[in-house]
Amino acid sequence: MTTDLRALRPAEWEPWFRQLELAFGGVPEHPQERELWKALTECERSIGVWDGDVCVGTAGAFTFRLSVPGGALVPTAGVTMVSVASTHRRRGILTSMMRRQLDDVFAWGEPLAVLTASEPAIYGRFGYGIATRQLRAEIDTDRVRLSVPEGTDDVALRLAPPEEASAACEAVYARLVPGRPGMLARRPGWERLPLLDPPEERAGGSALQCVLAERDGEVVGFALYSTKPEWGPAGPKGTVRLRHMGALDPAAYAAVWRFLCGMDLMSAVQVGNRPVDDPWQHLVSDVRRCDLREVDGLHVRLVDLPAALEARTYRAPVDVVLEVDDVFCPWNTGRWRLSGDPKGATCSRTDDAADLALSVRELGAAYLGGVSLASLAGAGLVREARQGALAEASLAFGSAVAPWLPHGF
Numbered sequence: 001m002t003t004d005l006r007a008l009r010p011a012e013w014e015p016w017f018r019q020l021e022l023a024f025g026g027v028p029e030h031p032q033e034r035e036l037w038k039a040l041t042e043c044e045r046s047i048g049v050w051d052g053d054v055c056v057g058t059a060g061a062f063t064f065r066l067s068v069p070g071g072a073l074v075p076t077a078g079v080t081m082v083s084v085a086s087t088h089r090r091r092g093i094l095t096s097m098m099r100r101q102l103d104d105v106f107a108w109g110e111p112l113a114v115l116t117a118s119e120p121a122i123y124g125r126f127g128y129g130i131a132t133r134q135l136r137a138e139i140d141t142d143r144v145r146l147s148v149p150e151g152t153d154d155v156a157l158r159l160a161p162p163e164e165a166s167a168a169c170e171a172v173y174a175r176l177v178p179g180r181p182g183m184l185a186r187r188p189g190w191e192r193l194p195l196l197d198p199p200e201e202r203a204g205g206s207a208l209q210c211v212l213a214e215r216d217g218e219v220v221g222f223a224l225y226s227t228k229p230e231w232g233p234a235g236p237k238g239t240v241r242l243r244h245m246g247a248l249d250p251a252a253y254a255a256v257w258r259f260l261c262g263m264d265l266m267s268a269v270q271v272g273n274r275p276v277d278d279p280w281q282h283l284v285s286d287v288r289r290c291d292l293r294e295v296d297g298l299h300v301r302l303v304d305l306p307a308a309l310e311a312r313t314y315r316a317p318v319d320v321v322l323e324v325d326d327v328f329c330p331w332n333t334g335r336w337r338l339s340g341d342p343k344g345a346t347c348s349r350t351d352d353a354a355d356l357a358l359s360v361r362e363l364g365a366a367y368l369g370g371v372s373l374a375s376l377a378g379a380g381l382v383r384e385a386r387q388g389a390l391a392e393a394s395l396a397f398g399s400a401v402a403p404w405l406p407h408g409f
């Protein structure tokens with residue numbers, strides 16, 4: 001079988017995207033969603049694999065800037081729309097696309113590649129580590145009470161049509177990005193993503209709604225959500241489905257959560273993707289009635305290892321030699337001295353003896369500060385060669401807030 005792997009040509013987008021839809025089960029995306037992804041596709045950064053004139057492989061790489069510990073926004077490739085035709089599976093087409101893509105990303109000078117996986121088992125072999133988790137919950141608001149901090153009553157709430165409120169929500173979102181590793185600075189066009197709301201995908205729920213939290217006329221928080229009314233023998237038992245929220249201070253945050261949890265005729269708030277350290281967990285009277293669950297979120301790959309390690313800061317002073325194994329991107333393999341602190345870091349090749357040995361996948365998992373090197377060592381995935389190095393590096397790599405990716409891509 002000979003196939004042709006090449007950059008996507010704009011005129012090829014339809015069959016290319018159709019291949020992606022087929023690989024994901026064949027149901028066409030809603031036109032609203034299709035149009036958004038078409039507008040956001042960066043053809044010159046996307047790959048198509050063709051068998052004759054049939055598209056059999058797809059992969060894209062959005063131009064992102066990712067928030068990392070310390071608040072820098074690092075140029076990052078957002079790997080997306082990966083698929084191989086079921087007629088051509090398990091013949092190495094994904095591997096060939098990952099090869100081309102990571103070579104490209106390195107050549108573009110982007111230190112990181114990130115993705116969210118349809119199945120977490122796919123990408124470890126290409127050097128991606130699971131760096132963030134997302135919290136899912138269903139809060140039983142008939143039973144759970146919320147205690148709110150002082151100042152919450154000073155926050156005014158106002159319903160607004162989501163389209164009209166979008167600019168104000170985006171302004172709040174943008175201010176949150178540097179403070180939470182894993183968040184993405186949104187480029188023009190991406191503000192449409194939280195507003196996607198095809199009627200066919202509401203599953204009995206309302207259209208998207210928006211509440212704004214304001215203090216002295218300034219928007220300090222928001223939530224995008226829908227409601228699903230339902231009635232049982234004992235009366236109302238509707239559900240609030242939270243899509244997206246953000247707030248600039250604890251009182252604004254609590255005001256939004258009190259609104260979500262206090263809606264009349266609603267018995268539950270469903271939360272699909274929040275940070276694992278989301279503060280509402282400390283406001284509720286009964287955390288057991290919140291049905292907390294966690295799943296993998298952002299998978300991170302260090303493409304240019306020294307540039308990536310120098311782009312973030314470290315929570316405590318650290319001076320370690322890392323012996324890194326990177327089979328898929330061998331330019332990262334070798335010994336690297338990392339010296340860093342809360343202000344910055346340097347990372348360069350060294351012949352000195354290793355303090356810690358690990359693969360680039362573990363480094364990707366630990367990079368945003370949400371997965372501890374000590375925990376990875378407990379699984380036998382990080383080896384300590386100098387006593388004390390593991391504790392030192394674990395502390396330094398940690399983040400005060402859990403890294404989190406608010407939305408898929």
Ligand SMILES: CC(=O)SCCNC(=O)CCNC(=O)[C@H](O)C(C)(C)COP(=O)(O)OP(=O)(O)OC[C@H]1O[C@@H](n2cnc3c(N)ncnc32)[C@H](O)[C@@H]1OP(=O)(O)O
Pocket residue numbers: 023024079080081082083084085088089090091092093094095096115116117118119121122125
């Ligand atoms: C970021 C995103 O876009 S996530 C979306 C990923 N896409 C999908 O899930 C759509 C449906 N699935 C597919 O399109 C394909 O099955 C793909 C893309 C996952 C794999 O494509 P293929 O061309 O079959 O993969 P390829 O032949 O290169 O396999 C490489 C290796 O990965 C392994 N692999 C491939 N798919 C999977 C999987 N789903 N789970 C576990 N391992 C896998 C193969 O067994 C192979 O292992 P080996 O090197 O030890 O032999």
